[in-house]
Amino acid sequence: MIWTTALQLAVRALWRNKVRALLTALGVIIGVGSVITMLAVGAGAQERIARQLENLGSNNLMLRSGSSLRGGVRTGAGSNTSLTRADAEAIRALPGVLAVSPTVRTGAQALYRGSNWGTIVEGVTPDYLKTRSWGLESGEFFSERQVAAAVDVCVLGRTVVRELFGLVDPVGEIVILKGLACRVIGVLSEKGAGNWGNDQDDIILAPLTTVQRKFMGISHVDRIEVQAAGKAAAASAYKEIQRLLRARHRLQEGQANDFRIYNRAELASSAEESASVFAWLLGSIASVSLLVGGIGIMNIMLVSVTERTREIGIRMALGARRRDILWQFLLEALVLSGIGGLVGVALGIAAALLLGSFSEFEIRIVPWSVALAFSFAAMIGVFFGLHPARKASSLQPIEALRYE
Amino acid sequence: MSATTPVIRLSGVHKTYAQDGVEVHALRGIDLTVAAGEFVAIMGASGSGKSTLMHILGCLDVPGQGDYWLNGQAVRRLDSDALAAIRNREIGFVFQNFNLLARTSAVDNVEMPLVYAGVDKAERQRRARAELERMGLGERLAHHPSQLSGGQQQRVALARALVTRPALLLADEPTGNLDSATSREILALFAELNQRDGLTIVLITHEPDIAAHAGRQLHMHDGRLEH
Ligand SMILES: Nc1ncnc2c1ncn2[C@@H]1O[C@H](COP(=O)(O)OP(=O)(O)OP(=O)(O)O)[C@@H](O)[C@H]1O
Numbered sequence: 001m002i003w004t005t006a007l008q009l010a011v012r013a014l015w016r017n018k019v020r021a022l023l024t025a026l027g028v029i030i031g032v033g034s035v036i037t038m039l040a041v042g043a044g045a046q047e048r049i050a051r052q053l054e055n056l057g058s059n060n061l062m063l064r065s066g067s068s069l070r071g072g073v074r075t076g077a078g079s080n081t082s083l084t085r086a087d088a089e090a091i092r093a094l095p096g097v098l099a100v101s102p103t104v105r106t107g108a109q110a111l112y113r114g115s116n117w118g119t120i121v122e123g124v125t126p127d128y129l130k131t132r133s134w135g136l137e138s139g140e141f142f143s144e145r146q147v148a149a150a151v152d153v154c155v156l157g158r159t160v161v162r163e164l165f166g167l168v169d170p171v172g173e174i175v176i177l178k179g180l181a182c183r184v185i186g187v188l189s190e191k192g193a194g195n196w197g198n199d200q201d202d203i204i205l206a207p208l209t210t211v212q213r214k215f216m217g218i219s220h221v222d223r224i225e226v227q228a229a230g231k232a233a234a235a236s237a238y239k240e241i242q243r244l245l246r247a248r249h250r251l252q253e254g255q256a257n258d259f260r261i262y263n264r265a266e267l268a269s270s271a272e273e274s275a276s277v278f279a280w281l282l283g284s285i286a287s288v289s290l291l292v293g294g295i296g297i298m299n300i301m302l303v304s305v306t307e308r309t310r311e312i313g314i315r316m317a318l319g320a321r322r323r324d325i326l327w328q329f330l331l332e333a334l335v336l337s338g339i340g341g342l343v344g345v346a347l348g349i350a351a352a353l354l355l356g357s358f359s360e361f362e363i364r365i366v367p368w369s370v371a372l373a374f375s376f377a378a379m380i381g382v383f384f385g386l387h388p389a390r391k392a393s394s395l396q397p398i399e400a401l402r403y404e
Numbered sequence: 405m406s407a408t409t410p411v412i413r414l415s416g417v418h419k420t421y422a423q424d425g426v427e428v429h430a431l432r433g434i435d436l437t438v439a440a441g442e443f444v445a446i447m448g449a450s451g452s453g454k455s456t457l458m459h460i461l462g463c464l465d466v467p468g469q470g471d472y473w474l475n476g477q478a479v480r481r482l483d484s485d486a487l488a489a490i491r492n493r494e495i496g497f498v499f500q501n502f503n504l505l506a507r508t509s510a511v512d513n514v515e516m517p518l519v520y521a522g523v524d525k526a527e528r529q530r531r532a533r534a535e536l537e538r539m540g541l542g543e544r545l546a547h548h549p550s551q552l553s554g555g556q557q558q559r560v561a562l563a564r565a566l567v568t569r570p571a572l573l574l575a576d577e578p579t580g581n582l583d584s585a586t587s588r589e590i591l592a593l594f595a596e597l598n599q600r601d602g603l604t605i606v607l608i609t610h611e612p613d614i615a616a617h618a619g620r621q622l623h624m625h626d627g628r629l630e631h
Pocket residue numbers: 421422423428429430448449450451452453454455456457
């Protein structure tokens with residue numbers, strides 16, 4: 001039999017039972033559509049996490065002054081003053097360490113002419129930009145020498161610029177911070193919202209020493225961020241730093257660390273892992289609906305074969321070979337799943353885009369997921385269509401003709 | 405095919421059905437030869453095995469024992485594809501209940517054997533139309549079976565049986581569901597096809613006046629032919 005004729009025959013047979021064909025195809029449409037949508041949601045989540053981790057710097061280690069036993073009272077992280085700038089310099093000398101950024105933070109009201117804005121002042125060193133993967137929009141950053149000299153300069157985040165200056169270029173202007181006149185020498189590029197929805201651009205950076213001595217009157221640091229050369233370097237630095245700091249802080253064997261150290265590379269890989277588990281979970285739940293759609297096809301095709309046994313007999317009496325009958329039913333199943341697959345792809349993409357624009361979900365339509373869902377649908381057509389088609393083609397002509 | 409080769413030759417054909425452990429001997433040793441151009445009528449009581457014989461002649465069923473040569477070809481040796489090809493090209497079959505495809509136009513019904521013969525669409529349409537016109541159904545091409553009378557339906561079935569130009573026409577009580585006037589019309593068509601086109605016809609009927617049209621009458625009784 002000629003291919004085009006066989007295809008026509010299949011389409012015509014389906015057309016005769018429009019509603020039934022539509023309902024059967026709907027199973028596949030929903031299956032394919034939900035696979036694409038769910039994988040888009042999963043991939044979106046993965047991408048979002050990957051981007052956030054990149055922002056954090058995934059090869060970074062973070063140190064905070066940590067709880068230690070003081071006369072039996074354990075104080076919270078950061079309440080202790082064990083970390084110093086000297087610790088940071090010692091860490092910088094370790095192999096595999098690219099950048100070390102000690103920081104302190106305090107709240108401050110910033111004044112510029114008539115306006116004022118409550119923000120955070122962070123005391124940092126030039127390495128800060130490297131460890132945070134941040135850059136400047138205009139002006140310049142303070143140098144090591146300016147840090148050493150505790151110069152009264154500052155670099156503003158975008159939000160502070162917007163709130164205090166509006167459209168005025170802040171570089172070269174003077175901002176009053178806690179009664180101290182600081183010259184603005186640069187503006188940070190826009191960073192956007194942080195992982196917890198905080199505004200990362202609502203910040204003023206000043207030399208570490210300036211903030212320590214002139215604003216806070218302290219000599220310790222709150223945190224030290226360490227950037228390692230890679231994941232492996234981060235892992236070995238994690239151990240080295242603990243050994244180094246324990247020695248520097250003269251901690252005895254059996255005494256707890258007076259600092260806390262976090263490996264962001266580890267956090268990163270566990271976050272990435274949970275994101276991909278999430279993506280696969282969504283994908284596999286959706287595949288179940290695709291499977292159910294396939295079973296729907298088989299069910300309808302089996303009913304169809306039984307219902308059309310006489311037709312099969314007539315066709316055989318008129319010269320249809322077994323393979324003609326096999327192809328007739330297989331093609332019907334394939335057309336159902338193929339059309340269902342195509343409509344499902346369109347609907348799945350549309351649903352994903354809709355979800356992306358109307359909800360918090362980040363959506364990323366992955367081309368391979370579209371190809372996967374469609375070919376899965378076609379395979380389901382073959383797989384679930386083959387059994388009924390075989391059943392039809394194995395009938396004896398006379399038995400099929402006599403079938404009531 | 406040499407002039408002496410009969411269209412049909414049956415020798416010692418038996419057919420036994422096993423139904424719930426009970427054996428029914430539908431055919432008990434049939435010997436039959438039909439030459440090209442013959443018009444044979446088979447009569448007999450209900451249950452005597454006429455339809456069973458016809459199904460074997462039409463390659464819709466196979467003999468339990470015995471042999472069948474169609475145009476000199478031993479049917480026993482043929483596989484299912486070859487049998488399909490024979491049903492398609494060498495035999496036209498007309499059933500008592502027409503066996504037309506429902507919700508399918510007359511043209512599409514008639515064109516169906518040509519689909520399996522691998523004829524292209526335009527040629528199929530042309531030949532199906534011509535055949536229907538020959539049966540006097542030129543005005544009913546697009547009608548579905550449910551929109552046709554019994555006689556018209558049987559003529560569509562006849563057009564379908566003849567569209568591939570077979571040498572042998574088998575008809576199992578073709579007028580069984582028709583009134584006597586329509587029966588006479590259909591029968592006149594058979595006679596014409598036999599006389600004008602030289603078509604070999606084997607026909608089953610219950611009515612003696614119909615059988616009288618045939619060149620040869622055979623009687624079946626309890627699975628045996630009485631000449
Ligand atoms: N598929 C079958 N299974 C079991 N028995 C069958 C089957 N087909 C036919 N028979 C039996 O074989 C015998 C012959 O049946 P057949 O249909 O050939 O008779 P017939 O001469 O055509 O009768 P009628 O004139 O009523 O059509 C009957 O006894 C019938 O019950």
